[in-house]
Amino acid sequence: MFSNKEEFKKHFLQKLEMMCGKSFAESTKEDQFDTLGHMIREYVSTNWIKTNERYRSEDQRQVYYLSIEFLLGRLLLHNLINLGIDQVVEEGLCELGIDLDCMTEVETDAGLGNGGLGRLAACFLDSLASLGLPGHGCGIRYKHGLFEQKIVEGYQVELPELWLRHGQVWEVRKADFAVEVPFWGHVQAASDHERLSFHHMDAETITAVPYDVPMVGYHNDTVNTLRLWNAEPSLFPIHKDILKYKRETEIVSEFLYPDDTHDEGKILRLKQQYFLVCASINSIVKRYHVKHKDLRNLHRHVCIHINDTHPVLAIPELMRVLMDLGGLGWDEAWEITTQTISYTNHTTLSEALEKWPIRIFQPLLPRIYMIVTEINERFCHLLWERYPGDWNRIERMAIIAHDQVKMAHLALVGSFSVNGVAALHTEILKHREMKDFYEVFPQKFNNKTNGITHRRWLLKSNPELTSLITEVIGDSWVNKPEKLKELLKFHNDAAFLTQLQRIKQENKQHLAQIIKDQSGMIVDPSSIFDVQVKRLHAYKRQLLNVFHIMHIYNRLKEDPHYLFYPRTFIFGAKASPGYYYAKKIIKLINSVADKVNDDPDVRDKLKVVFLENYRVSLAERIFPAADISEQISTASKEASGTGNMKFMMNGALTVGTLDGANIEIRDLVGDDNIFIFGLNADEVLNYKGYHSIEYFHYDKRIRRIVEQLTNGFFSGVDDEFEAIYDSLLIENDQYFVLRDFDSYVQTQIAVGQTYEDRNKWLKMSLTNIAHSGYFSSDRTINEYARDIWKIKGAAH
Template sequence: MFSNKEAFKRHFLQRLEMMCGKSFAESTKDDQFDTLGHMIREYVSKDWINTNERYRAADERQVYYLSIEFLLGRLLRHNLMNLGIEELVEEGLHDLGIDLKQIEDVESDAGLGNGGLGRLAACFLDSLASLNFPGHGCGIRYKHGLFEQKIIEGFQVELPELWLRHGQVWEVRKADLAIEVPFWGNVKVLEENGRLVFQHTNAEKISAVPYDIPVAGFKNQTVNTLRLWNAEPSPFPFHKDILKYKRETESVSEFLYPDDTHDEGKILRLKQQYFLVCASISSIVRGYLKKHDSLHDFHRHVCIHINDTHPVLAIPELMRILMDVGGLGWDEAWDITTQTISYTNHTTLSEALETWPIRIFQPLLPRIYMIVNEINERFCQKLWQLFPGDWKRIERMAIIAHDQVKMAHLALVGSYSVNGVAALHTEILKKREMNDFYQIFPEKFNNKTNGITHRRWLLKSNPMLADLVTEAIGPSWIRQPEELSRLLEYQNDSVFLTQLDDIKKRNKQKLADRIQAQTGISIDSSTIFDVQVKRLHAYKRQLLNVLHIMHIYNRIKEDPQYLFYPRTFIFGAKASPGYYYAKKIIKLINTVAEKVNNDPAVHDRLKVIFLENYRVSLAEEIFPAADVSEQISTASKEASGTGNMKFMMNGALTVGTLDGANVEIKERVGENNIFIFGLKADEVLNYQGYRSVEFFHYDKRIRKVVEQLTNGFFADVDDEFEAIYDSLLMQNDQYFVLRDFDSYVNIQKKVGQTYVNKEKWLKMSLMNIAQSGYFSSDRTIKEYVDDIWKIDQADYTRLYH
């Protein structure tokens, strides 16, 4: 059906009429999208089946990537591109009077993630398939994902994200492969043939039904699988109140990150985590046992990677299956488990290292708690042998302590590899946050700096720049992104730099048109587009950005002749529904925008835009248009960042602290091609005697903007920003916003001064694009494969030749 354009058109028209029961003339864009989507999924099916057959026949080691988030975005154009049929389909639809871009806009973003964690998982799946590695994803099929963000009177309002309202053309439901997941109940201990046997009785079971999504590699006939689990009532429920049981069951896969400020939310989140690992590992083991008689060599054929602590229950769950189902003893089961599970840590923030109260954990997961408790007992015995009498160390390192189960500690003890996601982050883990564990398990710790799939974030999202790159250095960079470094040959090529400038201008105008349509605000595309888009969190310091905007506004009002290159500040961010402080910052950004955008005195020099409902498809429009990339987290707090890499790949220049992957970006591009400011990580970590009120009193710029939060400068907000005021002064400014303010103001002046020299700016931009190949997720995945997973590239010779 995709053999040539005429065959495609003929098949498309036939299929549309069969599926929709109406003529082509009567069809809607939704009808056309559904028809095309189903055709593409059918087209990929042969390669999907062949890929799985190849893996089964080869019986080689495979990796399963368990993640609570997969932020996929839209898949239509991406699949067409990877399958090598984008041009054929676009031309065929054009002949029928259909614009592929309009069809693409019908598709909802697959909203199965919150931010960098979920997008990283999606990029990794793309690289695994594109590099011919046997690697699959396991996640949850959230009915509503995170939430759809609306901004009403400056406030974030959360609405259910209805990404499934029109169905999902890419998924295949496989009800015959459902897994029963048990909660609550009791554990009965019996003795059979001289060994203890554990039976989970009176459990409330729910059914995990898999929905498989094909993950097509780039023009290579490899199609891996993302398996998403949907929570559904068991066919044989053990429950008196069936309606209550049905509601509680379906809630497990309803929302990503339910509010866990109360016990009900904590129980639901823990249910989600066990639901994911129980279903995934049971499925993996079931597939393994189809080819093997026992589980003794399981670790030689399977690697299970846990993306942060959310899936860490994979460790006791694999132990449970090996012992209770496979009949293995504790020592052998532990040996297999600790050679199967690898773990990525994504944070240095202690509040993000999950803990669960025993009073919730034990009754909900009785058998799993028994296993975790035994792991803790044995680990503490080992610590006692190593450090006799050092009770404080044992207390610090215990997996269960102070009536809490510590998930990061369980991950550190039960995995064979622990990696950070940027060089700085890994060093902080080793030397500070996890130093106790590093002293015992130094061989486990390693670094894998994050990456992004350049196929989505350059080839797909910025086709004009991608075409210019290919014209200059050929198409080899698409498979070998390090080839982008060859662009350095064009640093002094005025024609090339002019083309680069023209592409940026056109991308900026496209975004300006989008902003006008979405917000009604007209912006000048010749201004500097200064962009901060990411999850809203205090440590990411959107607050520092907005305080600086207030300062610029004050300077222009005080002195209309103030030298300042016209700038448009663009924000996009969602705050977690229960994160009160982050929501206040969103309100502040929108309040500042309201004041600035309606003041004729700054009209042509300063604009502030907050784009609601930031998501992958919106990000694909923003990154190509950005001039400045704001990566201004408090040094030592951002594990890596991946937005910094996407901006860099699209030619934006970074304004940032030496935090996360910013450090490595600076090493790649050189200090003259990045704008670095603020405290360094070691200075933050070792800062003695910081008193934010001193900066407030001694710097009149700071005093003015902070006082404006509460002195009536903003009309009709009452005490709306008192919490922000208090955080900066009463609570001593935890993230050093006021300490870094002066340094930030100065670096932003340098940005404006540099932008005036257009040739210099373009050369800096080109340097960033040329050095971005290192930050491809292809490089990251190769490092995981070589150092951690030890899997081989699939050889398809026997299947296709």
């Protein structure tokens, strides 16, 4: 792109004047960011076009990854690193008086996701491009994302996430590829003596307009595509109230995860899901038709992957396209569909396996409902032949039952591959949660343990550690992250360990400054940074962490001489707007923070920080600074986790249950380099006779903490935490917080004692970094490409 910094500066200044119509001296930070962003996008456009032409000319099988979330974060520095021009650009900007770090702060995080599901999808797109594999993403271009979180008097307040207010430099609008998406209306059948045809009549249509974002591979010429669909009014709507129609149209791509407590929210959420799959499937088929005429060969050239249950309507939609638009019969269409669609399950929680009431589904999507009904009838007939008379089994496995459409069941029946995302998770799916389906379709089930892109979560977020690693083992680990294991030979190298400690300390100082800037709070970078950042959910047990903090506070108040290594507890989490209980836990964390941080008796030993509006760009500062990674979900409930991998890669030590990928981390680093506590998955799943009230009565530490929720310990909150109190004692503590409390406390004591042996701690940290290469998403994507998608890169 630029052979040297002088050439860069020349192009940059020319571009800025052309774009902004002003001199460099008059330009703002926003002008400078937009200029550089457009320069990068224009540069990659050549390879973007060449990549697509190569896929077409070589007739490569391509995968399309459908996901309701893509949590991209900021792309400027990430793209510069992948293009290999970050150094030239940084030096050139510096000579112009521009700090690249400051410029990156101008970019807003793309509001396209919430948690691990969306970040995983973003990591996968990075790996697909970096491995030169023909794979693209399909999502929704949310105008306001999830929400911007503010903490006001300890409460979460949701504001619109205005990430598009200044435009989006990376996207290209492709109005000529728009797709009409139909809702409501009715289906009319017609016969031409040879076959029945179906026509969706009087439909209310929405136009899905694609905005394409380039996904730039690392140091190669591959540029894949993330296609984001924007909902816009159709040119000729049949709706009588145009203003109402316009509003109902645009809201489809306005917010991620609308509150579906009531029917209005359910309808909107189901609309979003069909909007995504209808637009994507039709676009994919249209692209296929550029090279091929016969839809009967679609599955040989295309794989469509659905990321969790949200895009499962891709199955009946592909059937609709093949039959209603392609003229195929049911059997042909079903054969093609079930060889085209693959599915990843991300949860064992039944409430996350979506079910839609027929009274909403049928009128909103009449043709799709007809197809799902037929799929259900044929599947139940298959079950009857296999298990004659076993009505209970058929009822359990039916796609439509009890006036509901079960999306996970549809996914299991209509896809050729079903994978879990960690070894334990997959085994739970096979032998417990989806046992009935595993018995019918054992060949479909497989495991693909999640991964993260080390290019963002190490190269980008922790450049000092990256430089140290490259200095001692060379740079080949960047393309082959498993080579990080070569670091193990420095296990007893005092000079290397000293450097490792220096880098961690500098990262902690940077995070301490962010905390001060955001909250005004001063934290001690020499204290243990104990971090839990993730989506707020009861099963992730932020509550257990809070109870431990309350226990420490109580101990310190009772005994000022209690030996305790100073610790800073750092939280970051968003609770879904309609998740009442999770919001109460956020309020509790902040109430504990107020109590602890204002108390002169403990504030030199204990601090509690809640960082508002947790997002990718903030995470990039948190992971390198963490000493402790809290991965304390109730065993069997967390499918995999990816935060555990990011912390590990940056040298934090895991405090966790044997859940999700924690098990595989333990297997790699060994029991001596991780802190495991609590019930395991088998114990949780087979626990008989748990009575939380017994732990309340017989453990005075627990009794004191739980009583503090409601006895006035927190001033000015009245009955604020009664819901938490009731969940523990009246509702019998569904996630075993009280049962695991003592084990957690004892483990945390061991953590503090280990941290005081700095040499031992640093060796443990090094061991975790050295084994983290296994959790690169490059490994995960290579497994998907080989075992499921059957795609090959340019080098193959």
